[in-house]
Every structure is written in structure tokens, then in C-alpha cells.
Amino acid sequence: MNLLPHEVIETASNPEFSVIWLHGLGASGHDFVPIVPQLNLPDSARVRFIFPHAPERPVTVNSGYIMPSWYDIYSMNIERKIDETQILASASCIHQFIDREIERGVKSDRIVLAGFSQGGAVAYQAALTYPKPLAGLLAMSTYFATPTLCELTDANRELTILVQHGTADSVVPESLGKTAVATLTEKGWTAEYRTYRMDHEVCGEQVKDIASWLVHDLGRL
DSSP states (O other): OOOOOEEEEESSSSOSEEEEEEOOTTOOGGGGTTHHHHTOOOTTOOEEEEEEOOOEEEEGGGTTEEEEOSSOBSOOSTTOOBOHHHHHHHHHHHHHHHHHHHHTTOOGGGEEEEEETHHHHHHHHHHHHOSSOOSEEEEESOOOOOTTTOOOOGGGTTOEEEEEEETTOSSSOHHHHHHHHHHHHHTTOOEEEEEESOSSSOOHHHHHHHHHIIIIISOOO
């Protein structure tokens, strides 16, 4: 299995739970590594956090500069025209990480996908199309880029979904977060939607909510 380069943090030996966390455009897997201790998870939690690095590629909206990117973005208008082939390929790469965790002994329903911004768009596609039940999907400051491309699987019809967005997001407008939730609802999912007084970023209150969601709402740790 040829996995993307990635960072790994384990809270204890022999993890029983995995969180695969995707960064945003121009960032790297290192970006969310510092969030692990901030979650203040219980000492009993045995979690493997995996932070993949997106491939480097030219990004049209950034004048064709080469940078870490899960897919090319052709325009930043509300329609968000993207390279659909690349986002599908990135979601397939995340499926490989899930497969590997299952091979290592973590049950599929103890695996969470999380993604920020562009990484969140990939997380939507990867989670909703995976053929085995997952524990949850965390979508942060992002949008559902592929509703017409998602070949939805019944395995994750009951997937627990938390969507978080900043009310002053200047990169991914909050309207796109609301649209994602509306689309999920139309397709039969139930998604919890939480907002924060922030721009395109992560805040302390949000981190506390993520920790609570992992421990209590998912009931896995």
C-alpha cells in the first residue's frame, strides 16, 4: 500500500481508535499536530492521530503556484469550480489510510475523518463513500464540493457528522457551510452545525467542542 507521507501521534500503545485529519490548502500535516494535546483527552484514550500531507501541485487560483493541495481550484466564486478528478483521487488516498488502520486492528466504526477547509471537502467525499461504517466525520470551515459525484454507500447512512464554521470566514463563506448541511439533510443525513465568532481558523472554544464530540457524542473513547 503506497500511502501519502504523513505524521502520526499516538496517545497510548496499541491504539483502538483512529482519527485521520486533513489540512487545508497550502498547509501540511504538521498544522494540526499541536491540537492533540489541546484536546485533553482522557488518560484511558488510546488513539492514533494521522495527519497526511497533500501532494504538491499547481493551484490555478493562486496564480499556478505549486503548493500542497488536495485538488486544484479554478475559481473562488460561490460555485467553487474544482478539479473533480483530483478530489476523487485524494478521497481514494484517504480510503487507503482507512484500509490500513483496519488492517492494523482498528475497527472501521472506531475511525473518524476530520478535515479543515479543502481537506474537509475531501473528508466529505471520503467518508460518505467508504463501504464500511465509520465512527464520525468532522467538517471544519469547509464545503461539500462533490454532492453530484458522491456514490453514497448505505454503510454510513447513520454516520455522526459535526460541521463547524466561523461566522466571519473570509475564505469559505459561512453560507457554504450551511449549504453543506442542507445538502446532507436532503440526502438523508443528520448533521450537527456549530458556529464560532472567527475567520478562517480554529479557536479554543471549537477545540473544546471537538474533544467533547470525540469523547461523548461518539461514545468511543
